[in-house]
Amino acid sequence: MNTAKTRDNDQQIRQRRDTVTLIQSKRRISPFELKELIEYRDLLYFLSLREVKLRYKQTNLGVVWVILQPLVPAIIFAILFGNFGRLPSNGQPYLLMVFTGIVAWGFLSNSVGRGSGSLVGNSNLLSKIYFPRIIIPLASISSVVVDGLVGVCAMLVLTLFFGIKPGVHLIAAPFFLMASLLMGLGITLLAASLNVYRRDIGHLVPFALQAWNYMTPVVYSSSLIPKKWLFLYSLNPTVGLIEGFRWSILGGEPATPLMLTSMTVGLIVSVVAGMAVFKNIERGFADII
Amino acid sequence: MNTDPTIAMRIRSLGKSYSIQHQEASRSSGSLKQNKRTPWWRSFQNLQSAERFREETFWALSDIDFDVPRGKVFGVIGSNGAGKSTLLKILSRITDPTTGTAEIHGRVGSLLEVGTGFHPELSGRENIYLNGTLLGMRRREIKAVFDEIVDFAEVERFIDTPVKRYSSGMYVRLAFAVAAHLRPEILIIDEVLAVGDIGFQKKCLGKMQDVTGEGRTVLFVSHSLSTVNSLCEQCLLLENGRVKRIGPTAEVTNAFFDASNGTGGGSQLDFTKNPQGDEIASLLTAKLIDREGNPISHAMIDAEFGIEMTYEIKNVDQPVVPNLHFYQAGTCAFVTSPAVLPELRPGIYKAVAWLPARLLNEGNYNINIAASTMNPPQAHFHLQDSFRFQVIEDIHDPSRQGYSQKIPGVVRPFLDWTVTTTQP
Numbered sequence: 281m282n283t284a285k286t287r288d289n290d291q292q293i294r295q296r297r298d299t300v301t302l303i304q305s306k307r308r309i310s311p312f313e314l315k316e317l318i319e320y321r322d323l324l325y326f327l328s329l330r331e332v333k334l335r336y337k338q339t340n341l342g343v344v345w346v347i348l349q350p351l352v353p354a355i356i357f358a359i360l361f362g363n364f365g366r367l368p369s370n371g372q373p374y375l376l377m378v379f380t381g382i383v384a385w386g387f388l389s390n391s392v393g394r395g396s397g398s399l400v401g402n403s404n405l406l407s408k409i410y411f412p413r414i415i416i417p418l419a420s421i422s423s424v425v426v427d428g429l430v431g432v433c434a435m436l437v438l439t440l441f442f443g444i445k446p447g448v449h450l451i452a453a454p455f456f457l458m459a460s461l462l463m464g465l466g467i468t469l470l471a472a473s474l475n476v477y478r479r480d481i482g483h484l485v486p487f488a489l490q491a492w493n494y495m496t497p498v499v500y501s502s503s504l505i506p507k508k509w510l511f512l513y514s515l516n517p518t519v520g521l522i523e524g525f526r527w528s529i530l531g532g533e534p535a536t537p538l539m540l541t542s543m544t545v546g547l548i549v550s551v552v553a554g555m556a557v558f559k560n561i562e563r564g565f566a567d568i569i
Numbered sequence: 570m571n572t573d574p575t576i577a578m579r580i581r582s583l584g585k586s587y588s589i590q591h592q593e594a595s596r597s598s599g600s601l602k603q604n605k606r607t608p609w610w611r612s613f614q615n616l617q618s619a620e621r622f623r624e625e626t627f628w629a630l631s632d633i634d635f636d637v638p639r640g641k642v643f644g645v646i647g648s649n650g651a652g653k654s655t656l657l658k659i660l661s662r663i664t665d666p667t668t669g670t671a672e673i674h675g676r677v678g679s680l681l682e683v684g685t686g687f688h689p690e691l692s693g694r695e696n697i698y699l700n701g702t703l704l705g706m707r708r709r710e711i712k713a714v715f716d717e718i719v720d721f722a723e724v725e726r727f728i729d730t731p732v733k734r735y736s737s738g739m740y741v742r743l744a745f746a747v748a749a750h751l752r753p754e755i756l757i758i759d760e761v762l763a764v765g766d767i768g769f770q771k772k773c774l775g776k777m778q779d780v781t782g783e784g785r786t787v788l789f790v791s792h793s794l795s796t797v798n799s800l801c802e803q804c805l806l807l808e809n810g811r812v813k814r815i816g817p818t819a820e821v822t823n824a825f826f827d828a829s830n831g832t833g834g835g836s837q838l839d840f841t842k843n844p845q846g847d848e849i850a851s852l853l854t855a856k857l858i859d860r861e862g863n864p865i866s867h868a869m870i871d872a873e874f875g876i877e878m879t880y881e882i883k884n885v886d887q888p889v890v891p892n893l894h895f896y897q898a899g900t901c902a903f904v905t906s907p908a909v910l911p912e913l914r915p916g917i918y919k920a921v922a923w924l925p926a927r928l929l930n931e932g933n934y935n936i937n938i939a940a941s942t943m944n945p946p947q948a949h950f951h952l953q954d955s956f957r958f959q960v961i962e963d964i965h966d967p968s969r970q971g972y973s974q975k976i977p978g979v980v981r982p983f984l985d986w987t988v989t990t991t992q993p
Contacts, residue, residue: 303662303671323702330688330699337690408685409703410662563665566658567587 328422346430350382357499370532381498383431384525391464395420396471403569456525466550469558514538517546577786578637583669585630629655642787644801651807675754684744689733722746755786836958846950853879870962894937902979930981931962
């Protein structure tokens with residue numbers, strides 16, 4: 281039995297005998313990196329698993345927290361803004377409007393919130409062992425995806441409860457969530473790598489996310505914005521994200537082409553900038569951290 | 570590119586520099602930054618704290634050239650700060666070299682620490698998988714050796730318990746077991762064998778030897794000359810970031826010992842011109858002496874000898890306790906200090922610690938000489954790695970019963986044995 285295993289291992293080793301690692305200064309771009317990331321996919325899996333498990337270990341409510349976190353603020357805002365403030369909601373239930381906003385926003389903001397400290401938080405790994413560094417921020421985002429999908433399920437139940445029938449535009453929903461996550465990933469990479477050098481980023485992130493949240497139609501509808509400000513407002517890439525997602529779930533007013541354009545531009549810029557900064561300073565992490 | 574199949578690692582003119590920042594006007598800060606192009610955000614730092622920084626380049630490693638033969642255990646030794654850790658970090662790809670290249674032929678597993686990534690909240694099983702994948706194993710490879718790992722660590726009953734409930738011994742064993750089952754072609758190991766109990770250490774050494782028995786290459790970095798001697802065939806000696814010597818282990822370890830003996834150390838030290846210490850106490854001399862108080866260059870195993878130190882106490886409000894730390898090959902053998910001290914008064918003192926005959930084994934010893942006050946514990950002088958001497962033994966000594974090899978051990982006390990026959 282054992283010898284069979286050893287033989288199996290030896291075979292793998294023979295297959296890998298040709299592996300040559302060349303270590304030198306300033307590797308800028310290397311085509312091996314994607315291949316390497318694939319080789320380390322099991323590590324990504326187990327680190328993600330760790331992330332998710334640790335979030336709910338020793339909690340009594342476990343997954344209930346994931347639903348309460350968007351639901352409670354949604355109820356509060358629905359009462360405050362919907363009932364008391366009588367803010368517009370395009371004829372949809374205010375609660376649902378806020379809930380969809382929080383779910384879509386959550387992919388982005390939770391990624392950045394949890395991921396921006398990930399490199400510093402895992403400095404013990406970075407300084408002791410080699411693996412593709414990008415696995416750390418990727419794994420930190422995994423729990424966001426899990427939480428987000430639970431939130432999506434809760435949202436779907438809620439829409440059925442309110443008697444809203446899903447339309448064809450539901451097909452677009454995954455794309456908006458994906459866009460939210462990718463934008464979050466780009467910003468996470470940027471924030472996490474800069475945070476290694478300057479811990480100011482750690483202080484900046486929560487505050488910036490909060491400010492960004494206010495400028496995004498998460499707890500209100502963009503129909504609240506006066507016409508003359510709408511152009512400027514629509515330049516915020518997350519406006520299209522939230523309004524687009526909301527439209528795909530609840531129907532009603534679709535996001536304007538300008539909103540969608542800023543969203544696409546924002547998405548591309550954040551991913552490219554995030555990757556570029558991350559790659560550029562990745563090799564120095566172990567020396568600085 | 571190298572195509573020689575007998576070489577596993579080829580290192581050519583490898584170097585690594587850091588820039589050290591000194592804060593002008595104030596004390597130098599030891600902050601190390603990688604010496605790359607100054608990134609734009611660094612300029613903020615200088616604006617923000619209006620202090621001036623003076624940068625100085627420090628080469629932790631330079632012009633390192635060597636080959637590691639395939640299937641051999643190759644040792645890297647050197648004193649603290651010689652660049653061992655930096656070399657290790659470059660070869661295990663944690664940090665980039667500044668110059669030069671290293672070609673590694675084969676899959677590398679590096680072990681700078683055991684139990685990296687272990688999380689106390691996760692179970693033993695979860696930690697094995699997490700740690701294993703961190704070390705570069707695939708999930709199915711871990712699955713294949715999972716039972717062996719659990720057996721090796723002797724934690725069957727607790728495998729699904731969070732490791733925070735483990736005893737520290739179990740924790741270390743589990744961490745080690747994962748590492749010991751790593752099966753890369755090239756294994757880079759730091760001084761990780763220094764943990765765990767003796768029995769387990771032996772088991773790990775055995776496992777490591779298995780590893781090379783199967784044709785794998787090991788690069789082993791250590792302070793422990795005895796471990797290097799027993800494991801490695803070839804050795805590299807680093808000194809101040811440069812290769813000092815490469816060759817068969819015995820030659821290199823001897824060179825290392827001689828070199829460290831040559832750096833102003835010895836068995837007769839005189840600091841009267843520049844006393845070592847602070848405003849409370851300072852060391853003046855340290856001598857190896859015989860029973861009559863005469864200075865000697867080495868001690869005989871069968872004769873009493875003493876370590877004599879003179880020191881000045883300038884300023885006292887509590888007892889200043891002299892203490893001696895005996896080391897052999899980097900391992901502390903024991904620490905000794907006087908049980909009774911004379912009354913407190915500034916002045917010059919002489920302290921002698923007498924070592925009975927046949928306490929220390931033959932071999933090279935290194936003594937750190939210190940004096941401390943205890944409230945709060947603070948050393949006023951602490952002379953390290955300078956006072957050295959050798960204990961010599963005649964191999965024809967009757968107590969050896971004709972055995973001519975080196976008898977292991979730091980101490981070799983003469984004990985009272987009774988040997989009788991139980992059957993007439």
